[in-house]
Amino acid sequence: MSAADTKFVKKAAQGGMAEVELGQLAQQKASSEDVKKFGERMVTDHSKANDQLKQVAAQEHIDLPQQIDAKDQATKAKLEKLSGDEFDRMYMQHMVKDHKTDVSEFEHASKAAKDPAVKSFASQTLPILQEHLREAQRIAPMQKASGSTKSSGQ
Numbered sequence: 001m002s003a004a005d006t007k008f009v010k011k012a013a014q015g016g017m018a019e020v021e022l023g024q025l026a027q028q029k030a031s032s033e034d035v036k037k038f039g040e041r042m043v044t045d046h047s048k049a050n051d052q053l054k055q056v057a058a059q060e061h062i063d064l065p066q067q068i069d070a071k072d073q074a075t076k077a078k079l080e081k082l083s084g085d086e087f088d089r090m091y092m093q094h095m096v097k098d099h100k101t102d103v104s105e106f107e108h109a110s111k112a113a114k115d116p117a118v119k120s121f122a123s124q125t126l127p128i129l130q131e132h133l134r135e136a137q138r139i140a141p142m143q144k145a146s147g148s149t150k151s152s153g154q
Helices: 005-029 033-059 070-080 084-111 118-149
Strands: none
Touching: 005 033, 005 070, 005 084, 005 118, 033 084, 033 118, 070 084, 084 118
């Protein structure tokens, strides 16, 4: 397996774990029903993808990370301190940004991966991530609107 494929698998595993943990947080803390449902979908879809990825990794003898990286831990810690509209807004902004990156990385791997199992995983997961991105982009602006009733320092 190429170094690029191995790096992609490890990064995808890391990102998938973060999506599940942040999705669980959204289910607990979100005030918007849309955000709660989005969090629930993150847990379901990314848990399934993580299981598929574990099979690929086992087949290819890749040790996957067992916890989220420092950047995702910092994001989670920041989100844990928020609640209500503020949580919803920040979580959805993070989901849009994160899924833009994911879609780009999975598009690349679906074309450039050398290992057939890695290429197949990236190709199968890509449409789901694209759907997540579209959904996040649909929900995120609604969160801004609900929080903009605060006075703007007039």
